[in-house]
Amino acid sequence: MFEQLLITALQEIEADRPVLLVSVARATGSTPRKEGAILLAGTQGLLCGTIGGGLLEHRCLELAAAQPACGHLEHFELDNRKAGSLGMVCGGSTEVLFTPLHDTAPLREALTALHDRTPVCLCLPLDGSAPHIAQDGALPVRPSVLSLHGKDALCVPLADAGRVFVIGGGHVSHELCTLLHRLDFRHVVIDDRADFCCPARFPHAEHTLTVPLTELAASLVGALCPTEAxxxxxxxxxxxxxADAVRYALSTPASYIGLMGSRRKRETLFHTLTQEGFSSEAQQRIVTPIGLEIGAQTPAEIAVSIAAQLIAWRTAR
Known part of the structure; x- marks a missing residue:
């Protein structure tokens, strides 16, 4: 989402058309979206992204079109029992930041960081002034308001530090990786068959590695070495x-290990792991069958169930 938003913003600026970022800076109670939700707006309306749709987004798009050069913070009540409410029944309140964009430099810097997988934050001062990019290990891993250089700013991480290592390039993996891209999950695909593991089949993967699955430890080194994230x-x-992939995954600090397969397959694998000396605590790290129980049957449906479980894992992390 961020990549498309940045590309669209650059195109609009270069065409000399007014454009703004509209961001949820603070949210209290029940609201359509939480801190860090962003859309890109022009004088003709929505260009990219969303802050939740409905009356709130509609009103913000009206304000952006009417005042495309006015950077400011706007408070909205989303409780129709309160004076000045938008008429929504959510019950919460939200502060929305309007940031006019003129300078392409920070947007290009952000786009480069995304392409290079460099962790950065897009920092949007709450006074509506120009954004800047921050690269610092002390910055938040989730969108939040911080004091930077004497100004309060909404700091939005542009890329999650975590990656999904998809071991196996079959039908479900193909469907899953399409969803991972749409959901902003960085992902790496590994298989021992070249035809099932190549950039043409997985165009959005950071890496596609064709290696024997017994050699994962020797292949996933350096920047590719899995972490707790x-x-x-x-x-x-x-x-x-x-079995080869599970053995390797259990040797890493990865915080989610999902395995696709039947109950019999699970019992056979766990019996093998027990014989090999893997503790019950180690085996409890394995989520199997992978995905949420939604009655999925087709590869696409199974991919949806897995992606949903990964969203829950990412949110908890």
Missing amino acids: DAFCIMTRGHQGD
């Missing part, structure tokens, strides 16, 4: 590949 989705074409 990462997840594994294991869905190889057979029991042996699953």
Whole structure:
């Protein structure tokens, strides 16, 4: 989402058309979206993104079109029992920041950071002044308002530090990676078959690696070495590949290890792991069957169930 938003903003600025970022800076109670939700607006309306739709977004788009050069913070009551409410029944309140965009430099810097997978924050001063990019380990991992250089600013991380290692490039993986891209999950795809693991098949993957699954430890080194922020989705074409991938995943600090397969497959694998000396605590790290229970049958449906579980994992993390 951020990549498309930045590209669109650059196109609008270069065409000399007024454009603004409209961002949820603070949210209290029940609201359509929380801090960090962003849309891009022009004088003709919505260009990209959303802050939740409905009456709130409609009103913000009206304000952006009427005052495209006016940077400011606007408070909205979303409780129709209160004076000045928008008429919504959510019950909460929200502060929305309007940031006119003129300078392409910070947007290009942000786009470069996204392409290079460099963790940065887009910092939007609450007075509506020009945004800037911050790159600092002390910055938040979730959108929040901080005091920077004497100004309160909404700091929005542009890329999650975590990645999803998809082991196996079959039908479900193909469907899943399409969703991961749409949901802003960084992902790496690994298989031992070149035809099932290539950039043409997974165009949005950070890396596609064709290696024997017994050699994962030797292949995932340096910047590719999994961390606690990462997840594994294991869905190889057979029991042996699953076992090799699970053994490797358990040797890493990854905070999510999901395994696709039947109950019998699970019991067989766990029996093997027990014989090999893996503790019950280690085996409890494995989520199997992978995905939320929604009665999924087709590869696309299974991918939806897995993506939903990954969203819950990312939110909890």
